[in-house]
Structures are given as structure tokens and as C-alpha cells.
Amino acid sequence: MNLNKDNMKKILGIITFTLLLMAVLMNMGAVRSYLAFLWGILFPFVMGGAIAFILNLPMAAIEKKLFPKGGKAARPVSMALSILFVFAILAVVVVVVIPQLGKTFDSVSAGMAAFLPKVQAWAEDVFGRQKDIVAFIESMEFDWKSWIEGIKDFALSGAGSVISYTMSATMVVINGVMTFFIAMVFSLYILNQKEALGRQCIKVLKAFLSPKAVGKACYVCSLSHRTFSKFITGQCLEALILGAMFFVSMTLLRLPYAMLVGVLIAFTALIPMIGAFIGCAVGAFLILMVSPMQALFFIVLFLVLQQIEGNLIYPHVVGNSVGLPSMWVLFAVTVGGKLMGIVGMLVFIPFMSVLYALFREWVNQRGSKGRG
Numbered sequence: 001m002n003l004n005k006d007n008m009k010k011i012l013g014i015i016t017f018t019l020l021l022m023a024v025l026m027n028m029g030a031v032r033s034y035l036a037f038l039w040g041i042l043f044p045f046v047m048g049g050a051i052a053f054i055l056n057l058p059m060a061a062i063e064k065k066l067f068p069k070g071g072k073a074a075r076p077v078s079m080a081l082s083i084l085f086v087f088a089i090l091a092v093v094v095v096v097v098i099p100q101l102g103k104t105f106d107s108v109s110a111g112m113a114a115f116l117p118k119v120q121a122w123a124e125d126v127f128g129r130q131k132d133i134v135a136f137i138e139s140m141e142f143d144w145k146s147w148i149e150g151i152k153d154f155a156l157s158g159a160g161s162v163i164s165y166t167m168s169a170t171m172v173v174i175n176g177v178m179t180f181f182i183a184m185v186f187s188l189y190i191l192n193q194k195e196a197l198g199r200q201c202i203k204v205l206k207a208f209l210s211p212k213a214v215g216k217a218c219y220v221c222s223l224s225h226r227t228f229s230k231f232i233t234g235q236c237l238e239a240l241i242l243g244a245m246f247f248v249s250m251t252l253l254r255l256p257y258a259m260l261v262g263v264l265i266a267f268t269a270l271i272p273m274i275g276a277f278i279g280c281a282v283g284a285f286l287i288l289m290v291s292p293m294q295a296l297f298f299i300v301l302f303l304v305l306q307q308i309e310g311n312l313i314y315p316h317v318v319g320n321s322v323g324l325p326s327m328w329v330l331f332a333v334t335v336g337g338k339l340m341g342i343v344g345m346l347v348f349i350p351f352m353s354v355l356y357a358l359f360r361e362w363v364n365q366r367g368s369k370g371r372g
Contacts, residue, residue: 029112044179048186057189057233058082079191091305093263231350239269242276242309249305255298257283271345272333289355329351 024031059082069075092254110193190197205214243266250258265279329349336348 044182045186047179048183050189051183052187053196054226054232055079055082055086055187056194057229058085059191075192090313093197093267094205109251136145146160220354220358223357224350227353227357228350229351232346235270235272237345238309238313239275242269242305243311245305246302249301250298253297253301255287255294255301259285261286261298272349273327274333276302276309 057237059078062073062081063078067078121192144146202214202218205217209217243262246265247258247262250261261279261283264282265276268275268279268282271278280299283302286298287298332348332352333345336344336346336351338344
């Protein structure tokens with residue numbers, strides 16, 4: 001190898017990278033703490049960017065429909081309407097769900113008091129010939145009043161420790177409110193100046209990258225924006241349709257908790273693949289406290305509606321917006337759930353779709369060059 005100027009730069013770059021990598025590996029604890037500190041600083045702005053991306057979906061639609069010719073009032077009015085739209089949805093859910101939850105807790109506690117003796121009687125009938133088992137079952141008593149009194153005593157005895165933690169809990173709440181406030185203000189700045197921010201980002205890219213690299217970066221950003229937008233819009237619409245189907249079906253069939261289960265399944269259906277089944281499990285448990293046969297009928301109804309939703313509604317509403325095979329959807333949900341919980345499940349499907357599309361294009365280009 002000739003030790004010319006270019007080769008010396010490459011060797012120095014490799015040595016520098018190796019030394020930095022070794023320093024990072026030897027000080028992983030300090031690196032983790034520094035990254036955690038840095039993430040704590042950047043989190044409100046990352047959250048603001050996510051809020052801006054979500055609010056931009058209704059804002060862009062409102063701006064396009066109400067202000068096709070633009071104007072000074074187009075952006076602020078569209079922004080305000082989109083924020084009101086999102087908060088109106090949350091307000092409706094709170095107004096509908098909280099009273100239903102109160103009634104549900106009361107009915108579940110009463111249902112448990114009536115349901116457990118029924119289970120006890122059923123077990124005595126089933127194991128009637130087993131005297132030892134019958135004696136054990138008969139000895140079981142469920143005194144709900146004593147349970148409630150025990151819970152009250154525990155709460156009162158722990159009041160001192162609760163008071164000692166009040167200040168720290170208050171600080172956590174204040175920090176959370178401040179984080180959300182900063183994120184919300186930052187998202188409004190992004191929405192108000194999104195075109196100018198886009199132009200500035202392109203200028204920065206042009207200053208440091210070649211025209212080909214800038215074009216590729218813009219293409220990746222555009223693909224990511226389309227994929228995430230279509231996925232979020234389609235997933236929300238699909239969840240809304242599924243929740244409405246359950247509410248109407250359960251109301252017509254006179255099943256209990258129709259409103260609560262419909263809203264619950266609509267929310268859990270936002271989690272890809274497994275979300276609706278979580279809602280089914282909770283709904284089946286609630287109905288089981290009222291009537292085991294109705295709970296079984298609810299599970300059958302869920303399987304029927306799930307097939308209709310999966311085979312007819314989901315392909316037309318969400319369609320091929322993510323363009324990801326089922327195997328990779330399962331992989332994205334698993335990896336995203338392990339790394340970031342429910343948020344990871346939502347984010348990793350469109351993220352994996354972008355990677356899949358880019359990799360597919362790269363393979364096709366390599367294949368066409370090979371044939372050429």
C-alpha cells in the first residue's frame with residue numbers, strides 16, 4: 001500500500017474510530033447515564049415533533065378543504081380546528097367512558113358477589129362424588145364486606161407513607177405537565193412554519209452532501225412521511241369502524257356493556273394484530289360477571305366480526321398502505337413491543353415498511369445492473 005495522503009487519512013480515520021469505540025465499550029455506564037441525561041433534555045422536543053406529525057394530518061385536510069386558495073387565516077384557523085377536533089374526541093371518550101366505568105365497577109362487584117356462589121354450587125355438582133373436594137368447597141366463604149374493610153384498614157395504615165410521598169408525586173406531575181406544555185408549544189411552532197423548516201433542512205443537506213445524496217435523503221423522507229401518514233390514518237379509521245361494529249352489534253343483541261366494550265375495542269385495536277384480542281379478553285371478563293352464556297356468545301360475536309374486519313374492512317381501509325408482508329408485520333410488532341412497548345408496536349410497522357421498500361428497491365437495482 002502506498003502511504004499517500006488519502007491512504008493516511010483513511011488509516012487515521014480507522015484508528016480514531018477504533019479508539020472511540022473502545023472508549024465507549026470501556027465506559028458503558030457513563031455512556032448510558034449521559035445518553036439518559038441527553039434523552040431527558042430532548043424528550044419534550046421529540047414529543048413535540050410527534051404531536052406535530054399527528055396534528056398535521058387533520059390540519060392538512062382541513063386546510064385543503066376549507067382554504068384551497070390559501071390566505072393568511074388558512075394556517076391558524078386550520079391549526080385551531082385540528083386541535084379542537086383532537087381534544088373533542090378525547091372529551092367525548094372521557095364523558096362516555098368515565099360514567100360507564102363507574103357503573104361497571106359497581107356491577108362487577110355485585111356480579112362477583114353473585115357469581116362466585118354460582119361457581120361454588122357448580123363445582124359441588126361436578127365433584128359431588130368426591131367428598132373431600134365438596135367439603136373443601138363448602139368451607140370456602142367469600143365475605144366481600146370483610147375484604148372491603150381490610151382494604152380500608154390497609155389504606156388508612158398506609159396514609160403516613162402516602163403523605164410522605166406526596167411531594168415527590170407532585171413534582172412528577174408538575175414535570176409531566178411542563179414537558180407536555182413545552183412539547184405542545186414546540187409542535188405549534190413546527191406546524192406554523194413547516195414549509196420554512198423543510199426548506200431550511202434542504203439547504204443544510206445541500207451544504208454538506210452531494211446533490212445525489214440530497215435527492216436520496218429527500219426521497220427517504222417523503223416515503224417515510226407517506227407511509228406513516230397512511231398507516232396512522234388507516235389504523236385510526238379501522239379502529240373506529242371496528243368499535244362501532246361492536247357497539248351496534250352488542251346493542252342489537254342486548255349484550256351488556258355495549259358502549260364501554262365498543263370504546264375499549266376501538267382503542268385497543270390501534271395496537272396492531274393483538275390489540276383487539278386484548279379488548280375481547282376484558283369485555284368477555286366483564287360480561288362473564290353478568291352471564292357466562294352471554295360471555296360465550298360475545299366471544300363468538302368477536303370471532304365473527306374479527307373475520308369480517310380482517311378480510312373485508314382492513315384491506316379496503318388500510319389496504320397496502322404499509323406494503324409489508326404479514327411475517328415482517330409480526331416481526332415489527334414483536335421487536336417494537338420489546339423496545340418501546342405499545343408505542344413501539346405502532347411505530348415499528350411503518351418504520352419496517354420504509355426499510356422494506358428501500359431494501360426492495362436496492363435489490364431490484366442491483367438485479368437490473370447484474371442482468372445488464
